[in-house]
Amino acid sequence: MKRGVIATVLAVISLFFCFYTSYEFKASLEEIGQTSQNALKLFEGKKEDEFAKEANLLIEKWEEKKNLIEVIVTHDETDDIELAVEEIPDLIKNEDYEVLYEKCVEIKNNIYHLISSDKISLGNVF
Amino acid sequence: MRGSIGKIKVKGVFLLLIILIRTIILYLLVVLTVRVMGKRQIGQMQPAELVITILISEVAVIPMQDKDLPLMASVIPLFILISLEIFSSLISMKSLKFRSVVQGNSLIIIRNGELDQAQMKKLRLTVDDVLEALRKKDVFNIKMVEYAILETDGIMTVMLKPEFRPVINSDMKLEIKDTGFPRVIVSDGKIIKSDIIDCEITQKDVQKIIKKNKIDIEKVMLMTVDKNGKIDVVPKENKK
Numbered sequence: 001m002k003r004g005v006i007a008t009v010l011a012v013i014s015l016f017f018c019f020y021t022s023y024e025f026k027a028s029l030e031e032i033g034q035t036s037q038n039a040l041k042l043f044e045g046k047k048e049d050e051f052a053k054e055a056n057l058l059i060e061k062w063e064e065k066k067n068l069i070e071v072i073v074t075h076d077e078t079d080d081i082e083l084a085v086e087e088i089p090d091l092i093k094n095e096d097y098e099v100l101y102e103k104c105v106e107i108k109n110n111i112y113h114l115i116s117s118d119k120i121s122l123g124n125v126f
Numbered sequence: 127m128r129g130s131i132g133k134i135k136v137k138g139v140f141l142l143l144i145i146l147i148r149t150i151i152l153y154l155l156v157v158l159t160v161r162v163m164g165k166r167q168i169g170q171m172q173p174a175e176l177v178i179t180i181l182i183s184e185v186a187v188i189p190m191q192d193k194d195l196p197l198m199a200s201v202i203p204l205f206i207l208i209s210l211e212i213f214s215s216l217i218s219m220k221s222l223k224f225r226s227v228v229q230g231n232s233l234i235i236i237r238n239g240e241l242d243q244a245q246m247k248k249l250r251l252t253v254d255d256v257l258e259a260l261r262k263k264d265v266f267n268i269k270m271v272e273y274a275i276l277e278t279d280g281i282m283t284v285m286l287k288p289e290f291r292p293v294i295n296s297d298m299k300l301e302i303k304d305t306g307f308p309r310v311i312v313s314d315g316k317i318i319k320s321d322i323i324d325c326e327i328t329q330k331d332v333q334k335i336i337k338k339n340k341i342d343i344e345k346v347m348l349m350t351v352d353k354n355g356k357i358d359v360v361p362k363e364n365k366k
Contacts, residue, residue, distance in 0.1 A: 004216055007208065007216075011209040011213075013205060014205040075193070075196075
């Protein structure tokens, strides 16, 4: 009976963790992905000052959410995003918006790749 | 790659600390898992238990070595494996069919000194395998065996024909005094209270025995008492 309780508790913890983190993970990535997409639209609309502000917001959101994301996915998958985000402040300071745009594209692509690679699908399961 | 050379040095120290912390967490988790599973040894494990043990060792070791893999990728499978093992053993207790599927059934290999060749073929057992298992039971002739049963954990149980079984006390109609299981009362100069509770004597009785025999507990390596109150004392060796 005692072992039955232990098994149930562990199973509930595991299930809760799996569902909760999956939900939070998806929501966090979508938020960061949306911010990077907004930044790209601002650059394409030639609004460079707002583009820089949105890029700063992207850094804030990444810093806020990265701890949860790194608990769930392998760090190899987040390293490229982390490196791209670290370069943003210098690019804003130097007003190098072309390269900043490339970095935002890189972040957006990596974020959407993470979302697609962690979906429950036959391809991912097998 | 990031920052100055000084930063890289700091990163290296953290990497080792991370491995240290991860190792401690995983060690505690694996010990908990094995404790929950029970005290069987590898040779006595049922097929499902063996599978779980192999999986646990594999799951636990990967994030210990690979810092890039999240620890939760190991902790969650460990929790799920413990739960599955416990649920599986609980269902096995209730359902004979489930037990039969998960653990298999014991099968008779030798009947009245004759090998059951159909069973051996089914189990992919060679004659050499059977003879080796018999020799491990100190049986060198198949004709001495009444039944040999291959248990679900892979161990062969042997029942000898009556004429080859060793003589026991009841055959000789001997009356033997039951001494029970000798309990450890003093170990390495310390009274073991948990064993006294299990024993049919009380702590007061132990104190009386110690006083009566003028025993200095600190100089005792091992002291046991059986059901009849017989004491065995092993004194500590004198330090040179």
